[in-house]
Amino acid sequence: MNGVNIKQFQFEYDLTWMAFFQNADGRTYVRYGGREDHDAESHLNKQSLLRVMRQALYLHKENGVQPESRYEPVAKTVSTPEDIPTMKKMMAKRKESCIHCHDVKMAHFRHLRDLGKLEKEMVYTYPSPSQLGIQLDPDVQYKVKHVDPDSPAKTAGVKEGDLIRGIDGQRVLTLADMSRVLELAPKTGTLEFSVERDKSTLSTTLNLPAGWRKSKDPSWRQSTGLLGPSSGFWGAKADANQRKQLGLGEDDLAVRVTFIWADWTKQSGIRNGDYVVAIDGQMTDMTIRQLQAYLHLNRNWGDRIDLVIRRGDKEMNLSMQFPDESPN
Amino acid sequence: MKITSKHIVYALLVMSLFAASAWAIEKPKPQEIEGKIRWGFDYKEGQRISRDTGKPMFVVFRCER
Numbered sequence: 001m002n003g004v005n006i007k008q009f010q011f012e013y014d015l016t017w018m019a020f021f022q023n024a025d026g027r028t029y030v031r032y033g034g035r036e037d038h039d040a041e042s043h044l045n046k047q048s049l050l051r052v053m054r055q056a057l058y059l060h061k062e063n064g065v066q067p068e069s070r071y072e073p074v075a076k077t078v079s080t081p082e083d084i085p086t087m088k089k090m091m092a093k094r095k096e097s098c099i100h101c102h103d104v105k106m107a108h109f110r111h112l113r114d115l116g117k118l119e120k121e122m123v124y125t126y127p128s129p130s131q132l133g134i135q136l137d138p139d140v141q142y143k144v145k146h147v148d149p150d151s152p153a154k155t156a157g158v159k160e161g162d163l164i165r166g167i168d169g170q171r172v173l174t175l176a177d178m179s180r181v182l183e184l185a186p187k188t189g190t191l192e193f194s195v196e197r198d199k200s201t202l203s204t205t206l207n208l209p210a211g212w213r214k215s216k217d218p219s220w221r222q223s224t225g226l227l228g229p230s231s232g233f234w235g236a237k238a239d240a241n242q243r244k245q246l247g248l249g250e251d252d253l254a255v256r257v258t259f260i261w262a263d264w265t266k267q268s269g270i271r272n273g274d275y276v277v278a279i280d281g282q283m284t285d286m287t288i289r290q291l292q293a294y295l296h297l298n299r300n301w302g303d304r305i306d307l308v309i310r311r312g313d314k315e316m317n318l319s320m321q322f323p324d325e326s327p328n
Numbered sequence: 329m330k331i332t333s334k335h336i337v338y339a340l341l342v343m344s345l346f347a348a349s350a351w352a353i354e355k356p357k358p359q360e361i362e363g364k365i366r367w368g369f370d371y372k373e374g375q376r377i378s379r380d381t382g383k384p385m386f387v388v389f390r391c392e393r
Contacts, residue, residue, distance in 0.1 A: 001389070004371075009389070016391035024378035024385070026371075053386075060384040100391055 001099040002082070007075035012126035012179065013105035014221040016040065019176075021056035027065035028072050029056045031176035036128055037217040043175045047139045055173055071170045071180055086110035102222040109226045120227045120297050124213040126179040131212055132191075134158060141174040144195075152212070156204045158195065165201065166194035187213075219293035228296040229303065229322040231279070232262025235288045238275060246275060246310055253283050255291060257309075268320040270309060277315075278308035301325055 001013075008026060011018050011033070018033035032052045036042040059065070066072040081087055081099045084107040091097060105125070112118040129136060133151020137143040144162040147153050164172055167181040168191055185191050190205045218224055238246065238254035248254050255276045260266055270276075277283065282294060299305060302324040309316050359367040368374050371387070378385045 004389075009387075011389070015389075018389045020385075020387040022378075022385045022387055024375050026375065029384065056384055056386075101389055102391075 001101055001104055002097070003080050005075055005078045006081060006104060007073065007077065007079045010073075010180075011176070012183075013101045013103075014125070014223055015101060017044065018101070021052070021059075023060065023063075023065055027074070029059040029065055030173045031180060032174050034126065034128065034175040034179050035220075036130060037215050037220065040220065043136070043138045043141060045138055048141055048174075051140065052174060066171065069170065070184060071168075081107065084108055084111055086114065105223045106226060109223055113226065118227070121211075121214065123218055123221055123224050123227055123297070124215060125183060125223075127182045127213045127215070128175065129153075129164075129178050129182065131182070131215060132206055132208075134164070136164075136175055136178075142172060152206045152209065156193070156206045158193065158204060158206075159197065161197070163196040164193060165196050168192055169194075182213075217290065217293075218297070219287065219289040221293075224293045224296040226296075226326075228299050229301050229326075230262060231292055231295055231320075232260060232265030233257045233270060234259040234261075235276065235291075237285070237287055242275075246277070248277065251285050253277055253279070253285055253291075255286065255288055264320060264322055268307065268318045269316075270307070270318060270320075271311065273311070275310040276307060277310055278306075280305040280307075 009020070011031070015033060015035065018031070020031055021029040023029070030052055032049065034043055068074045081104045084104070087099070087103070087107040090103065090107055090110065091099065109118055109122070112122070130148075133148035133153035134144055135146040135148065137145040142164050144153075144158060144160055144164065146160055147158050164178070166172060167178060168185070170177070170181050172178045172181065182191075185208060187208070188210050189208050191208060193204050193206055195202050195204065235255040235257045238248070238256055240250075242256065243250065243252070243254055246254060253276065257270060257272050257274045257276065260270065260272060276291070279291060280295070280299065282291075286294065295305075299322070301322050304319060304321045307318045307320060309318060356369045358369065361367065368377070374385050374387070377383075
């Protein structure tokens with residue numbers, strides 16, 4: 001991201017892959033990328049990319065760039081990742097000077113933290129329409145594949161097979177186009193959807209309930225790491241044989257500690273090879289990333305948490321005291 | 329207009345990657361893939377080529393960690 005104008009290229013910086021189709025002036029036809037929590041490539045596939053390429057070529061021929069709006073602003077000035085006040089200090093600790101996409105969000109979060117304005121819910125950027133109950137067809141990404149029951153989309157009358165043509169007046173062709181509109185949608189309120197059904201265009205209003213952006217498993221987001229304390233250890237989920245020996249089922253928490261780096265973790269008495277079977281009252285199965293994200297988003301620096309570990313035949317209750325401030 | 333695979337391949341010749349770069353990193357040289365796709369790493373150069381050829385840009389950001 002070195003030198004990229006982030007006023008022009010605004011997208012989900014927690015992603016590892018994102019694309020734009022543009023004209024020579026840098027005006028966007030369509031975005032392509034994005035993901036659901038459960039799969040980094042949920043909406044990346046050859047068929048949909050070819051479809052979007054055809055649409056981009058058609059729009060290019062018709063001069064159909066997205067009109068200037070808050071969703072696709074025309075950057076009149078340049079602002080780069082290097083301009084974020086915390087970026088220089090952050091990069092000084094690195095051997096390499098390449099600014100990754102997630103570094104942009106991390107540096108921004110660090111800046112907000114310095115200002116005392118960082119909030120945990122800020123991690124849920126560029127939400128998927130699935131947060132409103134709309135499951136998109138991964139191949140034809142403006143087509144509704146499924147509508148979740150008891151969701152804002154269901155209440156608004158969105159149906160399977162509907163073609164979503166616009167949100168808040170913005171043309172949307174892909175998951176990434178929709179997430180861009182949803183990124184700027186309010187915390188609560190309403191949002192107008194334009195859908196095509198049986199060759200007729202319909203308009204419907206979706207309610208945005210409190211907390212609608214909050215997804216079930218944000219552990220793939222690097223940026224969670226700035227929002228709360230770390231366990232200070234890394235580990236791996238126990239396999240079937242290990243669970244059998246521990247007497248635990250596949251739905252039980254069982255993370256084998258493989259690496260400890262934090263002083264507060266060492267002080268808790270935890271050791272490499274221990275199995276964590278409960279942490280802060282959580283006993284259901286998690287990956288180490290999910291365990292970390294749980295602490296980042298549900299606990300604060302200065303908190304004390306309880307753990308239960310298995311070491312050989314023994315089960316031990318431990319306590320971990322996080323320092324009052326993040327060491328980073 | 330129905331766009332055939334032939335048109336798409338032709339378009340891909342110039343719909344290349346033009347991720348911008350600066351701040352103490354060396355710009356990689358353009359990469360040719362099987363003689364069909366030319367991936368560039370200079371956004372302004374990509375805009376120039378797009379203007380000269382009349383073709384759109386395919387701008388990709390990817391993590392290579």
